[in-house]
Amino acid sequence: MKKHSIYILFASLLLLVASCNRGGDYGGQLLGSLDRPRWGVTIPYGMVYVRSGFLHIGQSDEDINNSMIQRAKSVSIQGFFMDETEITNNEYRQFVEWTRDSIAHTILGGDYMTEKEETGEQIINWFEWIDWNDPDVQEQLSSMYYPEDQRILGRKEIDPRQLNYVYYWTDFKEASRDVNRLNADFDRTTVIKSEVVNVYPDTLCWVHDFIYSYNEPWTRNYFWHPAFDNYPVVGVTWQQAMAFSKWRSRLYNDWRKEVGLVMEDEFRLPTEGEWEYAARGGREISPYPWGGPYMRNKKGCILANFKPGRGNYPDDGGMYTVKADAYFPNDYGIYCMAGNAAEWTSTAYFPNSYQFEHDLNPDIRYDAQANDPITAKRKVIRGGSWKDIAYLCQTGSRAFEYQDSARSYVGFRDIITYLGRSIDDR
Numbered sequence: 001m002k003k004h005s006i007y008i009l010f011a012s013l014l015l016l017v018a019s020c021n022r023g024g025d026y027g028g029q030l031l032g033s034l035d036r037p038r039w040g041v042t043i044p045y046g047m048v049y050v051r052s053g054f055l056h057i058g059q060s061d062e063d064i065n066n067s068m069i070q071r072a073k074s075v076s077i078q079g080f081f082m083d084e085t086e087i088t089n090n091e092y093r094q095f096v097e098w099t100r101d102s103i104a105h106t107i108l109g110g111d112y113m114t115e116k117e118e119t120g121e122q123i124i125n126w127f128e129w130i131d132w133n134d135p136d137v138q139e140q141l142s143s144m145y146y147p148e149d150q151r152i153l154g155r156k157e158i159d160p161r162q163l164n165y166v167y168y169w170t171d172f173k174e175a176s177r178d179v180n181r182l183n184a185d186f187d188r189t190t191v192i193k194s195e196v197v198n199v200y201p202d203t204l205c206w207v208h209d210f211i212y213s214y215n216e217p218w219t220r221n222y223f224w225h226p227a228f229d230n231y232p233v234v235g236v237t238w239q240q241a242m243a244f245s246k247w248r249s250r251l252y253n254d255w256r257k258e259v260g261l262v263m264e265d266e267f268r269l270p271t272e273g274e275w276e277y278a279a280r281g282g283r284e285i286s287p288y289p290w291g292g293p294y295m296r297n298k299k300g301c302i303l304a305n306f307k308p309g310r311g312n313y314p315d316d317g318g319m320y321t322v323k324a325d326a327y328f329p330n331d332y333g334i335y336c337m338a339g340n341a342a343e344w345t346s347t348a349y350f351p352n353s354y355q356f357e358h359d360l361n362p363d364i365r366y367d368a369q370a371n372d373p374i375t376a377k378r379k380v381i382r383g384g385s386w387k388d389i390a391y392l393c394q395t396g397s398r399a400f401e402y403q404d405s406a407r408s409y410v411g412f413r414d415i416i417t418y419l420g421r422s423i424d425d426r
């Protein structure tokens with residue numbers, strides 16, 4: 001009995017010492033957790049900062065026909081970083097090549113794969129370079145190439161139909177329903193979704209989009225030729241733009257984790273409200289990113305790549321698309337928010353959405369499935385393009401495309417939410 005009492009006393013002293021030491025760390029004060037990582041603002045490469053603010057979305061000019069789908073509304077938008085240009089062919093090509101190489105590494109196996117120490121899982125060894133000109137490597141990767149009877153002029157080419165990328169996302173809307181968030185037995189795997197997307201752009205869109213028009217040189221050259229490296233990528237579906245953003249987030253945050261930095265929020269397509277806020281560049285009720293009211297400045301110079309006159313496409317300096325940083329940027333430093341390539345947003349298109357969407361970071365999403373009605377697959381596109389008239393280049397003009405369609409005049413750019421009140425918040 002005496003020994004038992006001594007043991008209890010000894011254990012109590014140890015507990016007291018431990019709690020005193022921990023209390024010493026805090027000096028007995030409420031200081032919060034002391035092992036938090038350091039964090040500072042990092043502007044991702046090629047992006048510009050758009051501060052939090054307020055705007056009137058909707059028409060910037062008298063427009064009776066569209067008065068019901070673009071009714072003026074006051075909304076507030078959280079700050080974000082946005083790509084200063086549309087995603088270019090060369091930037092998107094990095095995604096395509098990463099997907100190609102990851103598939104090839106998996107097929108080759110051996111030294112091209114390595115084992116993850118914690119789990120034993122096989123992962124890609126990016127330090128092992130693939131020699132695509134090696135006949136032995138080509139033989140092992142034969143399933144990635146077009147079969148011999150489908151080759152053009154005997155060229156051995158990768159079959160783009162093999163370039164599929166898998167990404168995962170969380171359905172937070174579904175997870176937030178009372179039936180799930182208040183359920184003690186809720187299984188999170190029910191809201192973790194996966195998507196398989198072929199990543200190669202539809203280069204045939206240049207022919208498909210136009211009849212009685214010779215555009216075959218663009219089909220043959222636009223995506224791969226170095227002459228077009230800095231032109232906006234087009235022929236990408238909404239689903240491919242979403243896959244690119246998920247891949248870019250993983251690429252960026254895996255690197256940050258590797259070098260000991262705190263991970264950031266995800267890259268993503270802008271909502272319709274965020275896009276319009278960035279396009280206006282801080283100018284209230286202005287029809288164009290530079291103000292307005294015309295597509296020319298006082299010297300008569302055209303300020304965007306669009307269709308200036310009937311049949312006169314090159315009057316603005318570009319027959320088709322032009323370089324992604326052509327023309328002057330708006331006051332936020334963002335290029336081609338009018339013309340060049342129209343841009344995907346994350347927002348589902350409903351004609352009367354302004355009537356019911358929230359005034360705080362307005363956003364309407366619908367994850368349409370393959371068997372949904374075609375009207376459920378409409379996504380908002382903004383900005384107008386090289387083949388559009390001036391009206392569609394206005395900051396308030398709305399249009400849509402179907403999420404599984406690829407057009408020669410639709411591209412995209414990413415944003416990433418700024419985590420804080422203001423970049424200069426002290």
